[in-house]
Amino acid sequence: MTKAGRPVFKGINSQAWAAMSLFLQYVNRQDFRHIGLEGDKLEDFHLVFEDGHKIICESKASIINYSQIRDILSRIIKHKQTNPEDDLLVICRKVSSEARSDIENFKFFGALLRSRLSKKDFTEKHLSLLPQVKFWEVTQEVNIESVELLVAELLKIWVPDHSLKEIVSSLVVNKIYFGSQKGTKLTKHEFLQQLEERKKQIVKDSGYYSERENKEKQIKEIMEALSDPNRKEWANNQLSSLTDKPDLHYFTLKKLEEKKNINLRDWDHLWRASARGTFSFEVFKIFKQNINNSDNKSYFLEFIPEIISKFVGFYTQRFLEIDIVRTCKEIINNSRGYDD
Incomplete structure (x- = not known):
C-alpha cells in the first residue's frame, strides 16, 4: 500500500502491531486458544495453545545484540513462567548476525559456544533457555500491511478499503493496545465472533x-x-x-x-x-x-x-x-x- 493510502495510527507502537499480526497468523489454527497481553508498552505478550504450550514473545522496535538478548532472558527467568516446551520468540527490527548465529547454533554446538557466550555475561540460566529461543525480524510497516491482509482473508468477502482500515484500527487500538494496559487476554472465539458481527454490518450498509x-x-x-x-x-x-x-x-x-x-x-x-x-x-x-x-x-x-x-x-x-x-x-x- 502506498504511504498516501496508509492511515496514520498515532501513538500505536510497533509492539502492538507485532502482537496483532502474530495473533492473526495463528487464529485459524485449531489448537490455538488466546493471546495474553502484558505491560503498558506491550513488550511482553504470549500465545497459548490447547496442549498448554506457549509462544512467549518479547518485542523490541530496534536492532538488538547480545546484551539486549541477555536482558530479555533475564526478564523471562525473573517471571518464572516458562516451561521446557514453550518457545521464546524475540521480535525485533533486526538481530546482530553474529549474535543470531551463536544463539541459534548453541543447541548444536553448545560445547564450542559456551565459553564465547559466557564472555558476553550469559549465565548458566541464560544458556539453558537458548534452545527455546527463536527470532522474528520484522518492521512495523510490514506488520501493518500484514494485519490488513490477514483480516481481509478472515472476512472471506470483499469489503471496501475504508471499512477494512476501520476494522483494523478498532481491533489493534481497542483490543490489543488498550487491552495490554489492563493485562487482559483476547480469545480466538471472542475475536472471530466480533469479526463476524462486523462483517454482517458492512454487508448491510447501503452502497x-x-x-x-x-x-x-x-x-x-x-x-x-x-x-x-x-x-x-x-x-x-x-x-x-x-x-x-x-x-x-x-x-x-x-x-x-x-x-x-x-x-x-x-x-x-x-x-x-x-x-x-x-x-x-x-x-x-x-x-x-x-x-x-x-x-x-x-x-x-x-x-x-x-x-x-x-x-x-x-x-x-x-x-x-x-x-x-x-x-x-x-x-x-x-x-x-x-x-x-
Whole structure:
C-alpha cells in the first residue's frame, strides 16, 4: 500500500502491531486458544495453545545484540513462567548476525559456544533457555500491511478499503493496545465472533453491493482484455498498478482462486506486483492449484524464487516454505517420470 493510502495510527507502537499480526497468523489454527497481553508498552505478550504450550514473545522496535538478548532472558527467568516446551520468540527490527548465529547454533554446538557466550555475561540460566529461543525480524510497516491482509482473508468477502482500515484500527487500538494496559487476554472465539458481527454490518450498509459490483466489473474487464492482443498491454498496466488499490488487488487474487486451469504466464504482471509482500501467500495458493500442465509447471519453477526472495516476513512463513519445497519436489519427480 502506498504511504498516501496508509492511515496514520498515532501513538500505536510497533509492539502492538507485532502482537496483532502474530495473533492473526495463528487464529485459524485449531489448537490455538488466546493471546495474553502484558505491560503498558506491550513488550511482553504470549500465545497459548490447547496442549498448554506457549509462544512467549518479547518485542523490541530496534536492532538488538547480545546484551539486549541477555536482558530479555533475564526478564523471562525473573517471571518464572516458562516451561521446557514453550518457545521464546524475540521480535525485533533486526538481530546482530553474529549474535543470531551463536544463539541459534548453541543447541548444536553448545560445547564450542559456551565459553564465547559466557564472555558476553550469559549465565548458566541464560544458556539453558537458548534452545527455546527463536527470532522474528520484522518492521512495523510490514506488520501493518500484514494485519490488513490477514483480516481481509478472515472476512472471506470483499469489503471496501475504508471499512477494512476501520476494522483494523478498532481491533489493534481497542483490543490489543488498550487491552495490554489492563493485562487482559483476547480469545480466538471472542475475536472471530466480533469479526463476524462486523462483517454482517458492512454487508448491510447501503452502497455495499453497488461498490462490490463495480469492483467485479473492473476485474472482468481486465480478464477479458488479457485475451485480446490489442488490449493486452493495457491489461498488464492495470495489473501492475493494483498495488495502489489493495482492496481491488486482494479481490482480483480471490477471483483467480475460483478459476480453474488458468495460464499462469498470462498473469505474470499480477504475480510480480503481488509477490513483493503479503500477497505472496495468495499467489502460491493459485500457483499450486494450477500446476496441472507442463507450461504452468515450468513457469512455477521459474517464478517461485521471486516469491521466496520477497517474502513479507510472516513468522509462520516457514510452514509455507516447507510447502513450496514439497511442491517443487513433486514437480521435479513427476518430470523425471516422463524422462524414463
